[in-house]
Amino acid sequence: MARITLSCLPASWYCSVSLLSLNCATKQRLLFLVLLFITSILLLATYQRQLWGTQRRPGARVNKYFSIVESMEATDILNSALNYGIVVDCGSSGSRVFVYYWPPHNGNPHTLLDIRQMRDSDRKPVVKKIKPGISTLANTPTQASDYLEPLLRFAAAHVPTSKHKETPLYILCTAGMRLLPESQQAAILEDLVMDVPLEFDFLFSRSHAEVISGKQEGVYAWIGINFVLGRFDHPDEEDATVEVTTGSENQPPISRRRTVGIMDMGGASLQIAYEVPSAITFSSPQEEEAGKSVLAEFNLGCDVEQTQHVYRVYVTTFLGFGGNMARQRYEDQLVNSTLAKNGFLTTETGLIEEKPYLDPCLPVSMSDTITRGNHTLYLRGQGDWSRCQEAVRPFLGLHNGTMSPQGIYQAPINFSNSEFYGFSEFYYCMEDVLRIGGQYSSDKYAQAAKDYCTTKWSTLKQRLDNELFSQQADISRLKYQCFKSAWMYEVLHSGFRFPYDYPSLKTAQLVYDKEVQWTLGAILFKTRFLPLRDLQQETLRQGHPGWLRPSFVYNHHLFSLCLLVVVLAILLYILRLRRIHQRELRQAEALDLLWAEEGEALLP
Numbered sequence: 001m002a003r004i005t006l007s008c009l010p011a012s013w014y015c016s017v018s019l020l021s022l023n024c025a026t027k028q029r030l031l032f033l034v035l036l037f038i039t040s041i042l043l044l045a046t047y048q049r050q051l052w053g054t055q056r057r058p059g060a061r062v063n064k065y066f067s068i069v070e071s072m073e074a075t076d077i078l079n080s081a082l083n084y085g086i087v088v089d090c091g092s093s094g095s096r097v098f099v100y101y102w103p104p105h106n107g108n109p110h111t112l113l114d115i116r117q118m119r120d121s122d123r124k125p126v127v128k129k130i131k132p133g134i135s136t137l138a139n140t141p142t143q144a145s146d147y148l149e150p151l152l153r154f155a156a157a158h159v160p161t162s163k164h165k166e167t168p169l170y171i172l173c174t175a176g177m178r179l180l181p182e183s184q185q186a187a188i189l190e191d192l193v194m195d196v197p198l199e200f201d202f203l204f205s206r207s208h209a210e211v212i213s214g215k216q217e218g219v220y221a222w223i224g225i226n227f228v229l230g231r232f233d234h235p236d237e238e239d240a241t242v243e244v245t246t247g248s249e250n251q252p253p254i255s256r257r258r259t260v261g262i263m264d265m266g267g268a269s270l271q272i273a274y275e276v277p278s279a280i281t282f283s284s285p286q287e288e289e290a291g292k293s294v295l296a297e298f299n300l301g302c303d304v305e306q307t308q309h310v311y312r313v314y315v316t317t318f319l320g321f322g323g324n325m326a327r328q329r330y331e332d333q334l335v336n337s338t339l340a341k342n343g344f345l346t347t348e349t350g351l352i353e354e355k356p357y358l359d360p361c362l363p364v365s366m367s368d369t370i371t372r373g374n375h376t377l378y379l380r381g382q383g384d385w386s387r388c389q390e391a392v393r394p395f396l397g398l399h400n401g402t403m404s405p406q407g408i409y410q411a412p413i414n415f416s417n418s419e420f421y422g423f424s425e426f427y428y429c430m431e432d433v434l435r436i437g438g439q440y441s442s443d444k445y446a447q448a449a450k451d452y453c454t455t456k457w458s459t460l461k462q463r464l465d466n467e468l469f470s471q472q473a474d475i476s477r478l479k480y481q482c483f484k485s486a487w488m489y490e491v492l493h494s495g496f497r498f499p500y501d502y503p504s505l506k507t508a509q510l511v512y513d514k515e516v517q518w519t520l521g522a523i524l525f526k527t528r529f530l531p532l533r534d535l536q537q538e539t540l541r542q543g544h545p546g547w548l549r550p551s552f553v554y555n556h557h558l559f560s561l562c563l564l565v566v567v568l569a570i571l572l573y574i575l576r577l578r579r580i581h582q583r584e585l586r587q588a589e590a591l592d593l594l595w596a597e598e599g600e601a602l603l604p
């Protein structure tokens with residue numbers, strides 16, 4: 001006899017139904033309910049995976065690549081569901097505008113907004129740069145909004161006009177402005193706050209124009225690259241992971257994707273940022289105090305209650321350590337020491353053209369002059385890589401072997417389980433003329449830099465004219481390449497103490513064909529609460545009877561309730577069938593008894 005046995009969780013709910021004893025319609029209904037139950041379970045499992053982000057499913061990587069390919073397409077400006085955001089990076093050497101966009105949030109509080117760089121109809125990233133830096137307006141602050149106008153016009157022409165009012169605009173200034181006195185910074189920002197809204201309709205208020213700290217810049221750069229690399233997603237089997245303790249020390253560690261550290265060398269400042277997976281034990285209260293100022297703990301999740309996206313990042317900035325400023329400091333020192341030496345020895349080295357100072361950091365045979373006040377120093381390139389390294393090392397301000405001008409605490413780096421990306425000058429130094437941008441190898445880099453330094457200036461200029469260098473390389477790059485490559489090398493190995501055989505440093509400008517800038521991290525950070533706002537609005541809409549929308553499945557409480565109702569209905573139905581079955585059995589027994597009695601009565 002065929003039997004379907006349904007084990008319904010607790011033993012007390014155990015029931016067995018004989019199929020053969022049920023009529024056909026009942027059997028069909030029972031089968032339908034069983035199928036419904038199985039489908040519900042499967043559906044729940046599928047949604048749970050999709051909604052709550054367990055990305056161990058085999059398609060996760062494929063989806064990521066689809067998303068990358070999609071983000072390289074022209075932005076669909078006809079899609080009214082897209083949101084836009086604009087960030088202007090006012091750096092020391094120039095200002096750049098970046099336009100970002102993102103589709104509506106998927107409703108899962110554990111995922112971040114999918115912010116992407118806008119691409120025009122030719123699929124080119126919507127970016128525009130102008131030179132010089134905004135800090136050159138220190139004495140004419142009322143021209144600040146005119147200065148930025150070409151960038152804002154450019155952004156306004158790309159963002160659909162109907163979206164301008166809801167598009168946030170952030171004007172964020174870095175090291176160039178940080179070096180100005182506060183009153184000059186304030187005057188420039190004031191001009192922007194007053195005049196930009198007169199010309200443009202973007203969402204822009206006083207808090208949207210600021211001089212960000214080096215710490216913020218480092219954190220934003222760190223967020224930007226890790227977001228693009230998908231390091232905030234859940235790990236696949238093949239991903240490198242780290243054990244992380246977040247929140248209070250009593251919380252058990254969680255295993256998360258290993259994030260990458262960043263080093264970003266601009267014109268004026270240098271930033272380094274990397275995750276510190278476990279709480280640091282400080283050796284003294286002084287060290288603890290110093291440590292706190294360079295550790296940033298922040299929650300990238302939209303809900304402060306969720307600790308899944310809490311990150312503890314060591315971030316520090318070195319003002320004056322950018323490539324251009326380092327060269328300036330070096331030249332200042334050359335002038336001062338030459339003047340002092342000449343005064344003392346009454347020699348004329350460097351002070352007359354015929355007797356130039358031999359600079360190991362300029363390419364061989366290159367002539368240059370430095371003017372400070374009414375003094376001019378004459379230089380001639382020596383192109384000596386090793387001597388140049390020695391010459392730049394004192395500018396690292398090493399303090400007990402650490403690059404720390406004010407004794408800045410450096411959190412330890414786990415060189416055997418880490419990965420770093422170098423941006424801006426780290427990339428330009430390797431790529432613009434050396435053409436070895438990407439994977440860093442200290443031997444290969446040192447050799448290429450040495451060869452460059454020892455190449456005659458006339459040959460280098462010839463190569464530039466023959467377009468043998470990258471498109472971005474100009475005469476200034478050629479002039480300072482030898483210095484900057486030695487500076488970068490020293491920063492890396494003597495300053496941050498990266499082992500010479502460190503295998504996991506890449507330098508990059510584009511990652512997955514996206515220009516990874518700290519600006520992306522800035523907009524991600526500044527819009528991190530938008531998903532929560534959207535979710536709250538969604539919940540409010542759901543409270544309204546007419547607003548039952550497809551996204552209701554994102555409400556997992558509602559979904560669980562539905563499932564519970566289905567399961568209860570099935571169980572009640574089975575109990576009822578059982579009761580009917582028992583009643584039928586009893587009736588059959590009664591009938592048998594009756595027949596037996598009748599049979600007996602009929603027997604002669």
Ligand SMILES: Nc1nc2c(ncn2[C@@H]2O[C@H](COP(=O)(O)OP(=O)(O)OP(=O)(O)O)[C@@H](O)[C@H]2O)c(=O)[nH]1
Nearest residue numbers: 091092093094174175176266267268269322424472
């Ligand atoms: N090859 C190349 N060089 C660039 C590019 N943008 C800027 N530079 C040069 O690189 C150096 C550093 O510039 P950035 O990285 O833009 O630094 P910044 O934002 O001006 O400087 P901070 O204010 O210190 O952050 C300068 O000498 C620039 O002229 C670029 O897209 N390609």
